[in-house]
Amino acid sequence: MSHNHSHHEVQGKNLLFSIVLNIVITVAQVIGGILSGSLALISDALHNFSDVLTLIFSYIANVxxxxxxxxxxxxxxxxxxxxxxxxxxITLIVVAIYLIFEASHRFSNPQEIKSNLVIWMSILGIVINGISALMLKKDADHNINIKSAYIHLFTDMMASVAVLIGGILMKLYQIYWIDSALTLAIALYLIYVGYDLLKESTKMLMLFTPSDIDIKELVREVHQISGVNKLHHIHVWHLNDHELHLEAHLDCSEDIKMSEFNILLEKMEAVLLEKFNINHINIQPEFQKEDSKDFIVQD
Known part of the structure; x- marks a missing residue:
């Protein structure tokens, strides 16, 4: 089995700092939402609270x-x-469904909202969530766990921008239904990004073949190596973001010694790492064994 452990190290301290910042903004927005009567501000606070839980969960998972x-x-x-x-x-989608329910109820019962408080609280949300998102942006490019936390923070920052716009419109034109409309827009966006992340994480947990790996192309490359007859019983999966595993049976073209197989294995490892970024390989060597030689076999 080959091992290549070079990967991006995630900074846990950035998660801790983001947790503290989001606890502050959550408390502030809950108070501001109650005092102002703004559903959009309370919904933003609810999303921030989900951010806190998300960040804590992400930090524990990272440790x-x-x-x-x-x-x-x-x-x-x-x-x-x-x-x-x-x-x-999943929490992104659950929060979004709750916001849709609340927004639809408020549409039929619009309430007067203290727009000045909404404006200042949304500005605070933009600043704090913006700082938190920036701290996690680099790690999010390399780690699906941090990416999920980053999406929470980024969408919450955008939600605060929407709340700010709504607060300004309410202050200038007294259009209070805009509060519910913005809440609905925020919720729909949360479902959009949440579903994409849910699909990606589910595929990894289910050990599906990564979408960027073409099994047939992989087999063609391995079959070009001298000494290889047939690669079969193939499984390719992500253990996590950094480790891409392959296990398979290899039917050798000749009845070679183990020392010769080691040389053949090194050639395979080099090809699979260079062309497919597979860094953990487990190969079962065979010679004229009577079993299925299909690429994919139900074990």
């Missing part, structure tokens, strides 16, 4: 993922971050 493997946990807790991303994506 767990660093634990070493043991006899009881042979992979360690490396898939903890996938579970965090999966749960975080």
């Amino acid at each position: 767990l993922s660093r634990r070493k493997a043991s006899l009881d946990q042979t992979f360690g807790y490396k898939r903890a971050e996938l579970i965090a991303a999966f749960v975080n994506s």
